[in-house]
Structures are given as C-alpha cells and as structure tokens.
Amino acid sequence: MCRIGAIKSRNFVHPSQALLLMQSQQKGHDNSGFAMVMHDLGGIFAHHKHLPTLSMACTDEGLKLAEDMLHQTGFQRVLQWVPETNDRPGLDINAMPNYVFETFDYPKYFKNASQREKEDLLLDMRLKLRKALEVDEQGFVYSFWPDVVTLKEIGDPRDIGTYFNLCEPDEKFTARVITAQCRQNTNYDIVRYAAHPFFLQGYTALANGENTFYLKNVEFQRKLHPGYLGFESDSQCFLYTLHYVHRELGWPLSYYKHVITPLPFEQIECRDDRETLLAIRQSLAHLEINGPNTIIGVLPDSTLFTCCDAKKLRPIVVGRTEDTVVFSSEVCGINEVLPERDWETDIYPNEREIVAVDNQLEVQRWKQ
Amino acid sequence: METMKVQSVTPNDMPWRIRYDASRCTLCGSCVAACSFRAIECKVERRRMVFSETELPEPKQRFSAVPVIRQVKSIRHYCRGCGICEKVCPNEAIRPERNIDTRHPILIRCLHGEAIKRGGRKNLEAVMRTLDKIRVARISQMTDPSLDAQRHSFDLLAPFGRILPPKKLPLGVSPNGLLEMTRQAPPVRWVYPVIIGDMSIGALSWRMWEAVAMATAYLNEECGLPVRMCSGEGGVPVRLLKSKYLKYMILQIASGHFGWNRIAKAMPHMVEDPAGVLIKIGQGAKPGDGGLLMAAKVAEHIQAIRGVPKADLLSPPNHQGLYSIEESVQKMFLSFNAAFKFRVPVAIKVAASATSVSVFNNLVRDPYNIVGGFFLDGIDGGTGAAHEVSLDHTGHPIVSKLRDCYLAAVAQGRQGQIPLWAAGGLGKTGDLAADAFKMICLGANGVFTGKLILQMAGCVGNEMGRCNACNTGMCPVGITTQEPALVHRLDVERVAQNIVNYFLAMDQEFKKLMAPIGNSSLPVGRADALAAIDRGVAEKLQIQYVC
Numbered sequence: 001m002c003r004i005g006a007i008k009s010r011n012f013v014h015p016s017q018a019l020l021l022m023q024s025q026q027k028g029h030d031n032s033g034f035a036m037v038m039h040d041l042g043g044i045f046a047h048h049k050h051l052p053t054l055s056m057a058c059t060d061e062g063l064k065l066a067e068d069m070l071h072q073t074g075f076q077r078v079l080q081w082v083p084e085t086n087d088r089p090g091l092d093i094n095a096m097p098n099y100v101f102e103t104f105d106y107p108k109y110f111k112n113a114s115q116r117e118k119e120d121l122l123l124d125m126r127l128k129l130r131k132a133l134e135v136d137e138q139g140f141v142y143s144f145w146p147d148v149v150t151l152k153e154i155g156d157p158r159d160i161g162t163y164f165n166l167c168e169p170d171e172k173f174t175a176r177v178i179t180a181q182c183r184q185n186t187n188y189d190i191v192r193y194a195a196h197p198f199f200l201q202g203y204t205a206l207a208n209g210e211n212t213f214y215l216k217n218v219e220f221q222r223k224l225h226p227g228y229l230g231f232e233s234d235s236q237c238f239l240y241t242l243h244y245v246h247r248e249l250g251w252p253l254s255y256y257k258h259v260i261t262p263l264p265f266e267q268i269e270c271r272d273d274r275e276t277l278l279a280i281r282q283s284l285a286h287l288e289i290n291g292p293n294t295i296i297g298v299l300p301d302s303t304l305f306t307c308c309d310a311k312k313l314r315p316i317v318v319g320r321t322e323d324t325v326v327f328s329s330e331v332c333g334i335n336e337v338l339p340e341r342d343w344e345t346d347i348y349p350n351e352r353e354i355v356a357v358d359n360q361l362e363v364q365r366w367k368q
Numbered sequence: 369m370e371t372m373k374v375q376s377v378t379p380n381d382m383p384w385r386i387r388y389d390a391s392r393c394t395l396c397g398s399c400v401a402a403c404s405f406r407a408i409e410c411k412v413e414r415r416r417m418v419f420s421e422t423e424l425p426e427p428k429q430r431f432s433a434v435p436v437i438r439q440v441k442s443i444r445h446y447c448r449g450c451g452i453c454e455k456v457c458p459n460e461a462i463r464p465e466r467n468i469d470t471r472h473p474i475l476i477r478c479l480h481g482e483a484i485k486r487g488g489r490k491n492l493e494a495v496m497r498t499l500d501k502i503r504v505a506r507i508s509q510m511t512d513p514s515l516d517a518q519r520h521s522f523d524l525l526a527p528f529g530r531i532l533p534p535k536k537l538p539l540g541v542s543p544n545g546l547l548e549m550t551r552q553a554p555p556v557r558w559v560y561p562v563i564i565g566d567m568s569i570g571a572l573s574w575r576m577w578e579a580v581a582m583a584t585a586y587l588n589e590e591c592g593l594p595v596r597m598c599s600g601e602g603g604v605p606v607r608l609l610k611s612k613y614l615k616y617m618i619l620q621i622a623s624g625h626f627g628w629n630r631i632a633k634a635m636p637h638m639v640e641d642p643a644g645v646l647i648k649i650g651q652g653a654k655p656g657d658g659g660l661l662m663a664a665k666v667a668e669h670i671q672a673i674r675g676v677p678k679a680d681l682l683s684p685p686n687h688q689g690l691y692s693i694e695e696s697v698q699k700m701f702l703s704f705n706a707a708f709k710f711r712v713p714v715a716i717k718v719a720a721s722a723t724s725v726s727v728f729n730n731l732v733r734d735p736y737n738i739v740g741g742f743f744l745d746g747i748d749g750g751t752g753a754a755h756e757v758s759l760d761h762t763g764h765p766i767v768s769k770l771r772d773c774y775l776a777a778v779a780q781g782r783q784g785q786i787p788l789w790a791a792g793g794l795g796k797t798g799d800l801a802a803d804a805f806k807m808i809c810l811g812a813n814g815v816f817t818g819k820l821i822l823q824m825a826g827c828v829g830n831e832m833g834r835c836n837a838c839n840t841g842m843c844p845v846g847i848t849t850q851e852p853a854l855v856h857r858l859d860v861e862r863v864a865q866n867i868v869n870y871f872l873a874m875d876q877e878f879k880k881l882m883a884p885i886g887n888s889s890l891p892v893g894r895a896d897a898l899a900a901i902d903r904g905v906a907e908k909l910q911i912q913y914v915c
Binding site (some may be wrong): 209210212213214215216219220222223224244248249250251252254255262264265273275276278279280282283284285286288290291292310311313 | 508511512513515520521523525527531532533534535537539541545546547548549553556558778780781783784885886887888889891892893894895896
C-alpha cells in the first residue's frame with residue numbers, strides 16, 4: 001500500500017518534517033523509496049524565487065550534457081547547490097552519482113517575454129533535457145521551475161534521509177509546502193520517474209491508489225499537451241488532468257473534481273448547473289478516473305488540496321494548527337508532526353469534496 | 369410402375385424433414401392449421417394390413433384408407449423448421465428435423481430462376497465468435513478493490529449526440545467563479561447503452577412494433593432505464609408522434625424516406641422532441657443494399673403509414689443526390705438538425721466496411737460538429753428481408769471494425785466526440801450484456817440490437833437456417849407478418865414483459881461485469897480490462913493475449 005503526505009506552513013519547513021511524517025506510516029508502505037517536491041522555497045533558494053531551479057539526478061556525463069544544453073539555450077547559472085551526501089556503507093540507497101539543484105537566469109532574449117512564454121520555455125527545456133539524458137540513463141530531470149525543487153530516490157526512506165542529510169533540520173533547505181511519498185511504483189517497472197509526487201509547470205500531484213481508467217486517461221492525454229508524457233505511473237494522469245483543467249482550460253480548481261469524479265447522472269439532473277456539469281462530463285469523459293484513490297495536489301500559487309475517488313476507497317486526514325496544515329494518509333503521521341494540535345478539528349474528507357488550503361492557511365471544504 | 373423422375377421434388381431435397389408418428393397422432397389437425405408455410409397437409413394413405421383370425425396362421429390382408437399428416441412436396445411451400453407443428457401438437461407426434469442432405473439451395477435457384485431471399489442473419493459459419501475468444505480478465509484484487517454489484521451505484525449511460533472537444537466548450541467563468549454556458553452546445557442525450565435497433569413497422573407486425581414501444585416506455589417510466597428505440601424506416605403511428613412517449617423514439621430516415629411525409633406533417637403537433645434522428649446509409653446484414661419490404665407484407669395500414677400502394681418496397685442502395693460525404697453532412701445533417709431547431713441529436717448508421725474508418729474520420733473532422741453518433745453495423749446483423757448472397761457473403765465483422773474506428777479517434781485525440789455505437793450479431797448467444805460490455809471496453813459507447821429483441825418476443829429463427837422467413841409475411845409467431853391471423857398469435861403484453869425483464873436482467877449483468885474490474889461508470893475504451901485467448905484476435909484488437 002502507498003502512503004502520501006503534505007505539509008503547508010506559514011513558516012519554512014525542513015524536509016526532516018516530511019520524513020517524520022512518512023516514517024510513522026512505514027508499515028503502510030514498502031520503504032522502497034522517498035520522493036518529495038518542495039514549493040515556496042526558503043533557505044539558500046529564498047533570494048531567487050522568481051528564477052527556475054533545475055532538480056536533477058545524473059551521472060557526470062549527464063551533468064555536463066545538461067549544463068551544455070542549458071548554456072547553449074542561453075540560460076545562465078546563478079546558483080548551484082549540491083547536497084552533501086553521507087555515503088556510509090550499508091545504506092539502502094540506489095543513488096545516482098550526482099544530485100544537483102541549480103538555479104538559472106532566463107536567456108537574455110527572454111527578458112521581455114511574457115510569463116506564459118517563459119513557462120513554456122522552461123517546460124520545453126526540461127523535456128529536451130529529459131530526452132537527452134534518457135540515453136543510457138545519464139540522468140533524471142524532475143523539475144525546472146521557479147521556487148520548486150524535487151528529490152526522488154530509490155531505497156529505504158531513512159537511509160535516503162541519512163544519505164542526503166535530511167534527518168537533521170537546518171536553515172538552508174526549506175520550503176513552505178512539501179509533498180512526500182515513500183514508495184515505488186508496483187504496477188510498472190521501478191524507475192525514478194514513476195515515483196510520486198509528479199510535477200509539471202508549477203503543478204504537483206501525488207496519489208495513493210490505483211487509477212483503473214489509466215488507459216483511457218493516457219490515450220486521451222497523449223494528444224492534449226506535449227508535457228503529458230512518460231506515464232510511468234498511472235497516477236501521473238491525475239497531474240496532467242489537473243494541469244489541463246486548471247491551466248489549459250482555465251477552469252477553477254473546484255471543477256477538477258467534476259472532471260475526475262463526475263457526479264452520477266441522476267444527481268447532475270437535480271442540479272441548477274446541470275447543463276454545465278453534463279457538458280464537462282461528456283467532453284472530458286476520458287479524464288474521469290476510477291478505482292480507489294486519494295490525491296494531493298499543489299497549484300502554482302502554492303494552494304494545497306486533496307480529494308478522493310467517488311467511493312472514498314482510500315483514506316486521507318487533514319490536521320492543523322495556527323501555522324501549519326498537514327495532510328496524511330494515516331493520522332499517526334500528523335500526530336508526529338503536530339503532536340499538540342486539537343485533533344478534534346481534524347478533517348476526514350469525504351468522497352464528494354475538495355479540501356483546499358490557501359496561503360493564509362484558510363482551510364476550505366468545497367462540496368462538489 | 370411409373371418411370372422414375374429424378375427431377376421431382378421430394379422431402380429429402382428440403383432443408384427440413386417432417387418426422388411424423390402416426391401411432392401418436394390423434395388427427396386433431398392443429399399442426400396443419402398452425403403451419404403458416406403450408407408445408408404439411410392432410411392426406412389419405414392406402415395401408416395394407418395382414419392379419420389372421422384363426423388359431424393357426426391363415427394370413428389375410430385388408431386395405432384401408434388412413435388419414436395422415438404429410439410433408440408437402442413443393443419448393444414453394446417447404447418446411448422452414450420453425451417447429452410450430454411440434455409446439456401445437458398435444459401428443460408430440462410431429463416435429464421437423466434438419467436434413468443435412470438438403471439440395472434446397474440448388475433446387476430453389478434452378479426452379480425459380482431468381483436469387484434466394486430470406487430474413488435472419490448470416491447462416492454460414494459455426495465457428496467460435498471473436499467475442500467468445502475475449503475475456504474480461506483484469507479483475508480488481510488487493511491493490512484496488514472490486515466493487516459490490518448489489519451495494520454500489522453504477523452509472524450505466526452512454527452519450528447520443530455530438531460532443532465538443534474541451535477547448536470548444538462554450539464555457540466561461542462567471543464573476544462568482546462558476547463555469548457557465550455562454551451559448552448553445554450541440555444536443556447530447558445520455559441514454560441506456562443498449563438501443564433497440566431499427567426495425568420498421570412493416571418489417572414487424574403492428575403488434576410486435578407496439579410491444580417494443582410499450583416495453584421501451586415501461587423501461588423508462590417504471591424501471592428508470594432510459595432505453596431508446598429506433599423507429600426503423602417506415603414511419604411512426606401518428607398517435608405516438610403526438611404523444612409524450614415520442615421522447616423515447618429515435619426516428620430513422622433511410623434512402624426510401626418511407627413514413628417521413630407523416631412525420632413532417634406531425635411536427636407542429638409534437639409535444640416532445642424525439643430522442644434523436646438516425647440517418648441510415650447502410651445495414652450490416654445487406655451492406656450496399658437498400659431496405660426491402662415484399663409486397664406480401666405491405667398491408668393496408670403499412671400503405672397508409674408509408675403512403676404507398678401495395679407493391680414491393682425497395683429503398684435505393686444510396687441516398688439520392690448524395691454525391692459525397694461532405695454533402696451528406698451539409699445537406700442531410702443540417703436539414704435534420706434544423707428541422708428540430710438543433711435540439712435533437714442526429715446520427716448516422718452505416719454498414720461496417722473496409723472503408724469505415726475513412727467514413728468515420730470524415731465525420732469526426734467535420735467542422736460543423738453536428739454528426740451526433742456513428743452507428744456501425746456488422747455482417748452478423750439481422751434483417752427482415754435480403755438476398756441470401758448478401759446476408760452470407762457481404763459485409764464486415766463488427767468487432768475489429770469498431771476497434772479500428774475507436775483507435776482512429778484515439779490517434780487524433782478525438783475519442784468520444786462522435787459516440788460509437790456498434791451492432792451486428794451482438795447477443796447472438798443470448799448474452800447481450802457480455803457482448804456489449806466487451807464492445808464497450810474496445811471503444812464502443814453503446815450497442816444496438818434488433819434480432820435479439822425478436823428472439824425475446826418468441827422468434828424461433830436461428831443462424832443455422834431455422835425459419836428465416838421474415839420476408840415471406842408468413843412469420844409463424846406473428847412478429848414479422850401483417851397477416852391478421854398470424855399477428856394475433858403474438859401476446860403483446862407478454863412480449864413487452866419479456867423485453868422489460870431481459871433488460872432488467874441485462875442491467876444486473878452489466879453491474880456484475882463492472883464491479884469486478886472496479887468501475888462505477890462504463891469503461892469505454894478500457895481495452896486493458898480484456899484479454900484474448902487467441903493470438904490473432906489479441907494482435908488485431910491490440911489487447912493482451914492470455915492462455
């Protein structure tokens with residue numbers, strides 16, 4: 001089984017908190033990996049929030065290839081941070097030789113480009129890097145986006161934490177939003193790209209469950225956007241649908257739920273907005289999901305949200321204090337991170353709602 | 369003794385032989401009276417009996433005239449194997465038996481000098497069907513739970529109407545953050561994924577057609593299943609056109625335009641829109657051929673509904689004045705969309721063919737977004753009347769062709785924009801839910817069925833040459849005849865009840881198929897749920913092979 005978690009705070013949080021959140025749930029996952037995406041960065045990245053940071057695991061050759069490609073395109077490196085690694089014997093980790101986080105300034109000819117053009121450039125660059133580094137597995141490019149870093153490794157989460165020195169909190173490597181997951185894919189091959197959370201143009205998604213409409217989703221999404229590729233995990237479909245609905249179609253987040261788990265027809269018929277809901281359901285029928293799922297997502301503005309499948313076949317709990325909100329598959333994870341909270345205010349989201357947390361930490365429950 | 373004439377027709381030349389047991393027969397005459405084909409008759413046979421009246425044998429003989437039932441030796445009045453004689457016989461004294469030595473296909477051509485016509489389905493092969501080589505194999509276990517067919521709710525509906533791609537939806541975000549429709553979108557109706565196929569009044573007896581219409585209304589009004597029935601080409605009773613039940617009917621127009629005079633005239637009086645319009649270009653059972661209603665079946669009420677004299681009614685093989693698919697879209701679809709003010713979806717029905725994907729591509733790329741459904745009919749479909757050579761030898765199997773069309777849509781990112789509806793031999797084994805479900809997994813939005821509906825009503829015809837006499841107007845069970853005496857054999861209420869019950873059973877079976885794969889809405893295109901036990905089938909349909 002899979003466990004997922006997320007922390008969103010007014011303060012900058014170190015990934016050790018994410019490890020803490022996930023470790024107490026370790027009986028529920030198979031300790032086969034650790035992956036996280038950090039949004040709204042603090043520490044060493046705090047001064048370059050508007051510039052894209054590349055998160056990449058690679059060989060020496062891969063690193064050179066990627067940097068050459070970036071320089072050729074006109075990107076100029078402004079910051080590089082290579083985590084100190086603790087490669088002591090006996091650690092269960094299958095690490096790549098290099099793990100780099102590099103922040104770049106945009107090419108000069110993009111100085112006056114629109115935000116949209118810059119965003120498309122970043123995606124295009126990431127896809128080119130990914131393709132180039134795929135040859136002989138020279139590297140894995142997880143994200144290339146402002147104010148976002150991604151880390152994914154195969155191995156025991158505690159050992160990965162030890163290896164990257166993530167267990168001890170510090171001020172250098174922090175963020176206000178961290179999403180994390182501790183298990184490798186079992187449906188398909190174990191590859192780094194298959195580990196949640198998945199990231200695309202400011203959007204992050206991770207899930208616990210199984211998407212039995214995977215094939216339908218994939219066949220449809222492949223033609224929707226050049227960034228919808230890979231599909232190493234059935235859960236990538238959740239991210240692409242989120243990106244499509246919110247960014248490409250420009251619909252409010254609440255409609256994401258109507259797309260992935262539409263209301264039954266008989267309920268739609270009773271609604272005032274039935275015409276709209278029917279139009280959405282029929283037009284995006286191939287983005288509907290089925291099977292048991294809980295999804296956690298992050299939007300480009302750092303809004304954190306969660307929702308479930310239409311029959312609520314996977315759990316999620318939302319716990320909170322004044323300055324922090326934690327999502328977790330199991331409540332024991334929240335108990336570790338927020339031991340002093342009032343657990344009576346915990347939210348157990350139902351199958352027909354989205355629970356969203358904005359940057360003021362206001363928790364909203366949108367009934368579908 | 370007379371010289372033997374080998375050209376004489378004898379019962380052994382016929383496709384069926386009557387087995388008659390004189391010792392069980394009470395001579396009630398029921399079988400002769402019931403045989404609509406006049407294939408048996410009362411005869412008197414001269415019998416010789418040898419007997420002895422003394423203690424020691426002193427054989428004597430006596431001749432007597434004995435009334436018996438005998439098979440008619442006529443190529444015109446031959447036994448179709450319908451078994452009505454057996455059904456009415458109180459003593460099981462008579463029954464038809466298949467004659468494997470029949471010379472009938474040759475004789476009938478030799479003696480009549482014209483092509484054989486009949487009803488029913490393709491009668492050729494007895495091999496395992498493609499759909500029977502496919503299993504629903506992706507069962508939810510452990511990682512994703514199966515659903516409970518009894519406890520969970522399921523959305524068993526399919527679209528009928530043109531569906532816009534997401535970026536063309538007329539939706540805008542209102543100031544309060546809600547999506548709102550900014551203009552009219554093409555009409556789409558969500559209906560039960562099994563449409564009762566297009567069988568006309570004329571092909572069917574008025575009582576049969578009425579029974580199907582009754583069942584349709586009952587399924588909608590009382591059972592909550594939004595089943596739609598297609599009228600077939602041949603009009604609709606005016607009373608129904610003006611009633612609220614019109615909303616359950618899909619009106620068909622085919623190349624003969626039969627019945628449309630009345631429909632057009634009734635338009636101002638309609639209180640409900642019809643469920644849709646289906647433009648029939650072709651039919652799977654006789655592709656490239658128009659409809660055929662033999663004069664024998666053009667009774668007075670058929671003449672009235674269709675506005676025709678008593679004559680063979682042949683719909684042309686194509687729509688007159690239809691030179692290209694673009695013209696078809698522009699003229700026919702726009703006309704019918706406009707006729708109902710763009711409130712009623714208009715779909716097309718074509719026979720499956722090697723060219724189906726091209727036709728589908730043309731329609732799915734049309735810039736008007738008005739073709740609201742692609743009804744694809746395969747070679748195993750039934751018909752009321754066709755040339756046997758067409759039935760048996762022309763056409764394309766539905767399964768791979770439907771899959772081809774779906775994958776063509778996928779390749780263009782247009783899946784679902786024109787709903788795909790498939791037919792042609794589905795439910796042939798009696799289990800429509802399984803066939804329909806597999807077709808849905810392969811990419812169909814729904815299926816339509818005709819022949820199976822007749823079998824629910826009591827049709828005894830099958831794919832091994834039994835009966836298949838729909839074209840003669842002599843249907844022994846009153847389904848495809850306009851002969852009052854035969855039509856009254858049909859109990860309208862019982863037929864409606866059978867159809868309703870079949871749909872209710874099928875609905876349960878759909879759920880029993882959806883639950884194990886963990887889906888609460890129809891798995892359209894979920895080919896990963898299927899596996900084939902035949903490599904060729906797996907390869908062609910792009911599904912996994914298992915053994």
